[in-house]
Amino acid sequence: MGVIDMTVQNLGLDRPLLTVNTLTKRYGIRIGCADVSFDLFPGEVIGIVGESGSGKSTLLSCLAGHLQPDLGRVTYCGRDVLAMPETERRRLSRTEWAYVHQNPRDGLRMGVSAGGNVGERLMAVGARHYGSIRDTATDWLGRVEIAADRIDERPSAFSGGMQQRLQIARNLVTAPRLVFMDEPTGGLDVSVQARLLDLLRGLVRDLGLSAIIVTHDLAVVRLLADRLMVMKGGRVVEQGLTDQVLDDPQDAYTQLLVSSVLQV
Amino acid sequence: MTAMIEISDLSKAFILHNQGGAVIPVMAGAALQVAAGECVGLTGQSGAGKSTLMRMVYGNYLTAGGRLLVAGTDVAQAAPRDIIALRRNTLGYVSQFLRVVPRVPTVDVVAEPLLRLGMHPTKARARAEDLLSRLNIPTRLWPLSPTTFSGGEQQRVNIARGFAHTFPVLLLDEPTASLDAANRDVVLTLIEEAKARGAAILGIFHDEGARARVCDRLVDVTGFTPGLAA
Numbered sequence: 001m002g003v004i005d006m007t008v009q010n011l012g013l014d015r016p017l018l019t020v021n022t023l024t025k026r027y028g029i030r031i032g033c034a035d036v037s038f039d040l041f042p043g044e045v046i047g048i049v050g051e052s053g054s055g056k057s058t059l060l061s062c063l064a065g066h067l068q069p070d071l072g073r074v075t076y077c078g079r080d081v082l083a084m085p086e087t088e089r090r091r092l093s094r095t096e097w098a099y100v101h102q103n104p105r106d107g108l109r110m111g112v113s114a115g116g117n118v119g120e121r122l123m124a125v126g127a128r129h130y131g132s133i134r135d136t137a138t139d140w141l142g143r144v145e146i147a148a149d150r151i152d153e154r155p156s157a158f159s160g161g162m163q164q165r166l167q168i169a170r171n172l173v174t175a176p177r178l179v180f181m182d183e184p185t186g187g188l189d190v191s192v193q194a195r196l197l198d199l200l201r202g203l204v205r206d207l208g209l210s211a212i213i214v215t216h217d218l219a220v221v222r223l224l225a226d227r228l229m230v231m232k233g234g235r236v237v238e239q240g241l242t243d244q245v246l247d248d249p250q251d252a253y254t255q256l257l258v259s260s261v262l263q264v
Numbered sequence: 265m266t267a268m269i270e271i272s273d274l275s276k277a278f279i280l281h282n283q284g285g286a287v288i289p290v291m292a293g294a295a296l297q298v299a300a301g302e303c304v305g306l307t308g309q310s311g312a313g314k315s316t317l318m319r320m321v322y323g324n325y326l327t328a329g330g331r332l333l334v335a336g337t338d339v340a341q342a343a344p345r346d347i348i349a350l351r352r353n354t355l356g357y358v359s360q361f362l363r364v365v366p367r368v369p370t371v372d373v374v375a376e377p378l379l380r381l382g383m384h385p386t387k388a389r390a391r392a393e394d395l396l397s398r399l400n401i402p403t404r405l406w407p408l409s410p411t412t413f414s415g416g417e418q419q420r421v422n423i424a425r426g427f428a429h430t431f432p433v434l435l436l437d438e439p440t441a442s443l444d445a446a447n448r449d450v451v452l453t454l455i456e457e458a459k460a461r462g463a464a465i466l467g468i469f470h471d472e473g474a475r476a477r478v479c480d481r482l483v484d485v486t487g488f489t490p491g492l493a494a
Contacts, residue, residue, distance in 0.1 A: 041345060190366070191366075194365055194366035194367045194368075195367060197365045198367065198368050205379055205380055206379075222363070223363075223364075226348050227344050227345075241324075241344040241347055243324050244323060244324055244326060244344075247319070248278075248325040248326050250279075250326065252281030252282060255280065255281050255282055256281075256282050259282070
């Protein structure tokens, strides 16, 4: 935990946690994402919306270092993410960062028990006492509404929605500073989705967690994100305060997106 | 007296890109001031732009031109981050609609603005419970989510949430609509208390009695509406 404590002291709340400059990724002649720039501050949640193929997931993968962009810079706490050694980036992604994949199978170890999946992240930040790891894991399974008696089962025995909740618990248990989420609530029942939104808001409020959430659910971003970026064809066509972008959209595509939502 | 809201030469148009690029000018030359401890009521017929102006002050609608100072921050120019800070500390808004994360208990919905300011949860909940009881929300409803409440109950929960923190600037959109006489009186008393502690309030009140009781001045927005101004 020493590393985390040190960086918290080194970084004031008025300095960006993540700075992204002119990030561009091409797949051959096709654009994945182009010329994306923004700052993310501690305790801030940014939503990224746009239709399928608009470059949301490509952008998220580039930010987290899963994809190598062709151009641009990503700076985390003053460190160049794209230039850092692989070992350093992996250490970050086990400790201060978390990545919630759209498909829970990409973010879980399917051959390890539910408790083990959560406990593994704790051990990566230095937890060693078996009893307390198990207690923390049980507590977190409860927070995502997985019954304590399922702790020794493997994720392969869980439903898709339970796997997603387990993946979220595994990622949040170490109180990361920066969470990347790719359609985190997509496959969930609305009741569970509400519980997770409240959990995330609590973590943002109480621990100053920052998050970048890719989704196409405008209701989710309205409740969760402070700021919103709208992507189309790999480019950010509009960004601003979430409620302002949703209630007074300026770009033609955003106007279409907002007016296309079915009212419930 | 210090002006907490200072608006000058404010303008706005909506451009509807998907409807032939129609340009609808909705505001021009809007100007007003609200001092600390003062309540100013916006008047004008439906569609004249009362809610539009209120939403611009909150940063919910973008401004095309002019100045819009709220406690020293120019909302017309401020970065999203500065508006978020302004809304957390200084600028409260009671809209007509309650928008909450489902399944969150009413008492926590009301306490949330205080928790965001770092108040201890026990203290924040005590303040929330005090407001809920003043607004006659039965105790048995406090642990339940307000999403299933009646319209009037939701409105009172929204008011409790808006008054939980002692915001120096408050925007109130029809705070007494659809309330019975007793609850209307509680809300008007809350507004009077906020004024007494120095809050600057900008409000829309269709209820003439309410307007007469709490408003120090009225501003007719018809003069700010292109096409309506005679």
